[in-house]
Each structure stands twice: as structure tokens, then as C-alpha cells.
Amino acid sequence: MKYLIKNMGFLFFAQLSAYLIPILEIPILARALGVQEYGKVVLIQSVALLCSLVVEYGFSLSGSRQIALARNDTTELSKLFCEVLSAKLIIVTAVTTLGALAYLVKGSPVFDSKMVLAGYLYFLAFGFSPFWFFQGLEKISLVITLEVIIRFSSLFCLYLFVNNSSDAVLALGIMAAFGLANTLIGNIMCANYVSSLRLMLRGGVEQLRIGFHVFIYKSSNNILLSAGPSLVGATSGAAAVASYVPAEKIIRGFVGFVNPILIGFFPYLNRQFISSEAKTLRLSFLIVIAMFLLGSLFAGLIFSLGDFIIQLVLGKEFLIASGILKIFVWIIPFRLANQALSLCMLIPMGKDKIMSFLMMFFSVASLVLAALLSFWHGVHGAVVGFVVAEFFLFIVLIWVVLHLAMKPANGNDV
Numbered sequence: 001m002k003y004l005i006k007n008m009g010f011l012f013f014a015q016l017s018a019y020l021i022p023i024l025e026i027p028i029l030a031r032a033l034g035v036q037e038y039g040k041v042v043l044i045q046s047v048a049l050l051c052s053l054v055v056e057y058g059f060s061l062s063g064s065r066q067i068a069l070a071r072n073d074t075t076e077l078s079k080l081f082c083e084v085l086s087a088k089l090i091i092v093t094a095v096t097t098l099g100a101l102a103y104l105v106k107g108s109p110v111f112d113s114k115m116v117l118a119g120y121l122y123f124l125a126f127g128f129s130p131f132w133f134f135q136g137l138e139k140i141s142l143v144i145t146l147e148v149i150i151r152f153s154s155l156f157c158l159y160l161f162v163n164n165s166s167d168a169v170l171a172l173g174i175m176a177a178f179g180l181a182n183t184l185i186g187n188i189m190c191a192n193y194v195s196s197l198r199l200m201l202r203g204g205v206e207q208l209r210i211g212f213h214v215f216i217y218k219s220s221n222n223i224l225l226s227a228g229p230s231l232v233g234a235t236s237g238a239a240a241v242a243s244y245v246p247a248e249k250i251i252r253g254f255v256g257f258v259n260p261i262l263i264g265f266f267p268y269l270n271r272q273f274i275s276s277e278a279k280t281l282r283l284s285f286l287i288v289i290a291m292f293l294l295g296s297l298f299a300g301l302i303f304s305l306g307d308f309i310i311q312l313v314l315g316k317e318f319l320i321a322s323g324i325l326k327i328f329v330w331i332i333p334f335r336l337a338n339q340a341l342s343l344c345m346l347i348p349m350g351k352d353k354i355m356s357f358l359m360m361f362f363s364v365a366s367l368v369l370a371a372l373l374s375f376w377h378g379v380h381g382a383v384v385g386f387v388v389a390e391f392f393l394f395i396v397l398i399w400v401v402l403h404l405a406m407k408p409a410n411g412n413d414v
Helices: 002-056 059-069 074-107 113-127 131-137 141-161 165-192 201-210 212-236 238-275 277-304 306-314 320-328 331-346 352-410
Strands: none
Touching: 002 074, 002 113, 002 141, 002 165, 002 238, 059 074, 059 131, 059 201, 059 212, 059 238, 074 113, 074 131, 074 201, 113 165, 131 141, 131 165, 131 238, 141 165, 201 212, 212 238, 212 352, 238 277, 238 320, 238 331, 238 352, 277 306, 277 331, 306 320, 320 352, 331 352
């Protein structure tokens, strides 16, 4: 249990750094580059990160689960590492081809080729991160420490060397270079656990098949998070977005900071389900209950302090967001419980397909419900729609998990 707590501590540290470093980058780059060049850098950076999520393909869950189950088998670890690396190469080839075509058709008149190249290297750095491998091994302390040191070093170099609008390519180049260094060192560290390195295209295709439903699960989450502001803007106007986004960011930030608990337990529970399913189910249920209670506690606190939080963070002119926050906040206990049900129960039980279908269905349903309610009640209706959809997803997931958990008791196998 000590190493679980240690891993969660490092994951919290990584999560904090992931929020802090981009915030610190904003004044450094915006003041030095100016609006136009900073906008280009941020756009390319955003596209690169989005494409890297496609390359990641959910291997942080599907890949780390397989690593966790094979952690003592060097041959199997080598095979899994090569297969996932091959799968990523397949995706990178497809993304690169599509990106090159898009650049030739639309991007070349707007973006400097050197800037695009720096953005492409930035994409490769995040796409080929081996964090999934160490997460499965439950040996993340050194990897996270190295990543944080390198990212802060990158931030320091941006502060030193990016001084005016002509340094836009240099800014992207610095971020890409440090990102590539981090990824290269991480992959070299994998050599301690991998006996051989070779291209395995057939195995790569198989990993794409294995990870498909997890990819759908993660994509559904990303679509839901990204589509909220656009939906509110389309149905209620720009002013409504200005009041919705601050509340949504507070909710997303809190849920993001709790996620390390679930990610920390994920490899451990995958191994435990193999050796003792009944005992692991009890532990998983306790985690779900704890997540729901923790979410309810903090939802109540944020509800009580909503006016103070909005005024402190954004100022009096954004107090309109407080009313939205006081509705939106009740999504927290259900979202935390739903993530716990997925990461601590359904995926370790091998029910990726059920989970991905439910996530996709309820992601679409929540957007439809939010859109319909927003026509009658504006942004408040949209937020109610998101909360209600999350509640019904919680009810369905509880029913599915209880149904699956009771199956062994009614059969011959436990």
C-alpha cells in the first residue's frame, strides 16, 4: 500500500505541474511575441497536442493494463512495448499524411514552414511518451521527476531567450526540443525492462484493436469537455460562454486533481482482479463510494463558497458565473463516481466494449439534452442537462457493475 500512496503523490505532483507550467508560459510568450505571433504558436501547439492524443490512443489505460499483468515477464514486456510502439508508428503515419495534405492545401500561405516543423516535433514528443509503460510497472517516480525538471527547464529557457515577435519559431523549437529530450530519455530507460526492440506491424494492428474501446471511452470524455463551450455559444451567445467557461474550468480542475487517485489504483486493481476477483470488487466498490462522498463534500463546499471563489479568481464582473457554478457543481460526485466505476471496475473486469458504448451514448445524450434545455432556459438549462445526463450515466453504470458482479455468484466460477 505504501507504493500506491507514493505513486499517487507523484501523480498529484505531475498534475499540479501540468496545470502550473502552461499558466506560467502565458505571460512569458504573450508579452514577448505579441498577439499575432503568440496566436500562431498557441494554435500550432493546440493542434499538436490534439494529434498527440490520437497517437496516445488510450494506451495509458489499455497498454498499462497489459504491462501491469506482465510486469514479471521480460519477454512479454518486450513484446508489448514493441507492439504499442508499432501501433503508434501506424497512427503517426496516418496523422502525418493527413496533416501534410492539410498544410499544403490551407496552411502554407499562413504558417511558416519552420514553425510547422517545430510543431510537428512537439507532436512527436508527446505522442511517443513512454509514460504508459512505467505506469503499468507502477514505477513512475523517476519518470515524473525527470519530466517536471525538463518542463521547468524549458520554461526557464523560454524566459531567457524569447524576447520579441521574431522568436516565435524559437519558442516552439525550445518546447519541442525539451519535450523530445524527455521522451527520448524515457524510452532509453525502457531498455532496462525490454530485452529487444523491433517493428511488429501485426502486433501493432492487434494493439489498435485491443485499445479501440478504451480510445472511444477517452475520446467521448474529450469530446464532451471540448463541446460544452461551443454548444453554449451556439445556443445562448458569447456572453453566456463568458459565464459558463469559468464555472466549467473550476469543475474540470477539481476533477483533474482527484484523477491521480484513480490512475494510481488502476494497475494494482488490474493485477488483483486476476488473483482475487471477489476481494478486489469489494475494494473497488469502496473506492467508488469514497469518490462519491469526496465529490459530494467538495460540491457542498464549492456551492457554499461559490460567490467568494468567482470573485476571488475572476473579479466582481464575473459574479454571474456563480449561479451557474452552483448548479454545475453537482456534477462532481457523479463524474468522480463514474470515472471510478470505469477505471476501477469495468476496465479491470475486461468490459471495455460496454464501457465505451455507454460513454459514447451518454456523451451524445448529454449534448442533446443540454442543447434542448438551453433553448428554454439559456446557459442554466445547458448546465442542468449536463448534470442530469451524468446522473443517469451513474445509475446505468451502477446497474451494469452490480449485474456483472453478481454473475459469478450465480455460476460455478468465482
